[in-house]
Amino acid sequence: MEELLVYIQSRVTFVNIIEVAIIAFLIYEVLMWIRGTQAEQVAKGIFVLLILAPLSSWLGFTTLSYLLNNLFTWAFIIFVVVFQPELRSALEQIGNRGFFDRFTKTKDKVKIEKDIREITEAVEHLSGGQIGALIVCEMNTGLNDIVGTGIVLNSDISTELLENIFTPNRPLHDGAVIIDLKNGKIRAAGCLLPLTDNRKLDSELGTRHRAGIGISEKSDALTIIVSEETGIISYTERGGITRMLTSEDLEILLQDRFTKNEDDEEDDKKGSIFGRKHDESKEKA
Incomplete structure (x- = not known):
């Protein structure tokens, strides 16, 4: 021995x-x-x-x-x-x-918070009117290939513009909007997203939800979805979906993802209520 x-x-x-x-x-x-x-x-x-x-x-x-x-x-x-x-x-x-x-660029926190309020207000109005919407918030992975499938806008983020884009019977209504919150721009509208191949999803989830999950599987983007049938607000991230959000929940979520300091990222992943909700929803899916 x-x-x-x-x-x-x-x-x-x-x-x-x-x-x-x-x-x-x-x-x-x-x-x-x-x-x-x-x-x-x-x-x-x-x-x-x-x-x-x-x-x-x-x-x-x-x-x-x-x-x-x-x-x-x-x-x-x-x-x-x-x-x-x-x-x-x-x-x-x-x-x-x-x-x-993180080494070359500083975030304008005040500007991002203002843009988040613009997005949240637009989503709240769209949800109240049961108007379908699909908003992709670009994170770190570039989405130039997705932007190329739609109409390039490069416009400032505003509640009115987002509501106008998703108004029924408008040319860009059925596509996705790509938003670059870090630079405060709506990059494009009417974009096509890849659909998820996940067969375990609830059958009641429609094309918008499957497209939102699909883009979250191929990138680190966070996608906001408003159901046209029910007005329910959902978000997708890392292949999972969380539903039944309020406008307040959505604002907190976006603040959590886009205005935190780099040093706080690990704490956010461990302690964020949205991180926990997301993980649970992914397990159910």
Whole structure:
């Protein structure tokens, strides 16, 4: 026993411990990253194959073992093809402009708070009139490809303009509005959003809600949705949806996401009521 302990001590170094901790952290982040996405089911399938390969060799299944071993020869290419959307999203988050903005750009908190009130007031009016709306608030991931599907406005944020855009029978009514709160601009209207492929969603959620969830799966954008049938206000973020918001809830949410200091971000994630509500809604979805 003593020899075993001496052997372990000679092999395990501080560098090894750090290396194992980093690998464990990366595995955990990958698992959290694919959780609730289509990639989760694919990952389960790959895990089964990883178990089946050595098992088939041990049981003497020569043909099956040969096929599985050759399959894993091309595993990297298969991984890149299958997880292409998720890999792209991860790389965007690593290199998103928000990482660099914190060093080069200061936020005009007063201006952002004013724009948030303009958005909140517009959503409250639209909800009261049961007028459908889809507002995407850009965060760190760029949405230039989405902006390109609509009509570029680059206008100041105002309650009147937002209400006018979503007025029924207007040309831009059915599309999404892209808002850059950090710069105080409505970038575009009438934009097309990708629909989610999540089949576990409530059947009563319509195209607007599925589009809101879809864009939240492909970016870190926060999307506000007003139901045309019920006037219910919802928001989507990170592939989850939270419903039954009041205008006060919405204002607090936007303040929480766009006016907090960088030093407070970790505390917000742990303590924000909206973070908790979002996580619960994602589990239900």
